[in-house]
Amino acid sequence: MRNCRIYSLYSSSGGNSFCFEIGDRRILIDAGKNARTLCRALSEIGSDISAIDAIFVTHEHCDHISALETISKSRSIPIHMTEESAKKLDGTPDSAIHKNLVRHDTEYEVDMGSFRIRSFRTPHDSLMSVGYRIDIRIGENPTSVGIATDVGYVTDEISAALEGCEAVLLESNYDEDMLLSGPYPYELKKRIRSQRGHLSNKESAEFAATLAEKGTKAFMTVHLSKENNSADIVLDEYTSAIADPAVAITVASPDCPTEMSFSNEVETYDFCENNSCGDS
Numbered sequence: 001m002r003n004c005r006i007y008s009l010y011s012s013s014g015g016n017s018f019c020f021e022i023g024d025r026r027i028l029i030d031a032g033k034n035a036r037t038l039c040r041a042l043s044e045i046g047s048d049i050s051a052i053d054a055i056f057v058t059h060e061h062c063d064h065i066s067a068l069e070t071i072s073k074s075r076s077i078p079i080h081m082t083e084e085s086a087k088k089l090d091g092t093p094d095s096a097i098h099k100n101l102v103r104h105d106t107e108y109e110v111d112m113g114s115f116r117i118r119s120f121r122t123p124h125d126s127l128m129s130v131g132y133r134i135d136i137r138i139g140e141n142p143t144s145v146g147i148a149t150d151v152g153y154v155t156d157e158i159s160a161a162l163e164g165c166e167a168v169l170l171e172s173n174y175d176e177d178m179l180l181s182g183p184y185p186y187e188l189k190k191r192i193r194s195q196r197g198h199l200s201n202k203e204s205a206e207f208a209a210t211l212a213e214k215g216t217k218a219f220m221t222v223h224l225s226k227e228n229n230s231a232d233i234v235l236d237e238y239t240s241a242i243a244d245p246a247v248a249i250t251v252a253s254p255d256c257p258t259e260m261s262f263s264n265e266v267e268t269y270d271f272c273e274n275n276s277c278g279d280s
Contacts, residue, residue, distance in 0.1 A: 004136060004138075005020075006020055006220070010252075011254060012225065012254030015033030016063055017041070025114060028054075029058065032062070058149060060127055061126055082130060083103045088127060107121070118135070121155070133161050146161060148170055152198065154207045166215070167216065167220075167260060167262065170204055170207065171199040173198035173204075174200055184227070201233060201234050205237040206241055209241040209243070212243075218262045220251070221250070248262055
């Protein structure tokens, strides 16, 4: 996609952060894990925390915000968050995040010049959870990208927000059989499978197929469970569901930066046991 590069810096239940480079602007969506890991991941894609113009938060769970406190102690980067999610921080009034925090209604828009980012609700067991659609206004052919992670089920609002996006980052959290036969307690399995939990591979792939029929050309699957999923299973679900072989599919690594592909080659990640990825 011209004038846009999209990276998952890392994505799993252990932490999530995504970097969008659009023209000369750079934003993060979520900042989980810790600041050291986030900055190291940015360095690996040739960027730096000082280049980030804004951070947009999907919801207040720690795997999406845990790096914000340390970042805010040394950086004045606007942190955009819904009012409901921001209530998580009200119990810690001395938090450094407050000086950077920009509170919004649940459905809000921010104009970044060459693009506009707009939130939409997603069902999840948090105070509030949103996804984002980014409408890019560079060049003669405007385009859109979207992200929806931590999704209990696909609502009409999500469908409307992501329809027409050229590229979509979409949760594909668990394989149903792996989850049901795995070691998680019954109540946790029930929560994950609920309408305020996470999206299964099958649900994700079926929705992706619908979006592909309406024009989406590239997908990145995100927020894969390390315990209840695998990249191979996700790819099998997606390639079986999507009829058009020209649609690009990228699977985000849980620990390492993954660049979203816009070619028609199915892509996955290489686990990076031998480099410096991961928490420390």
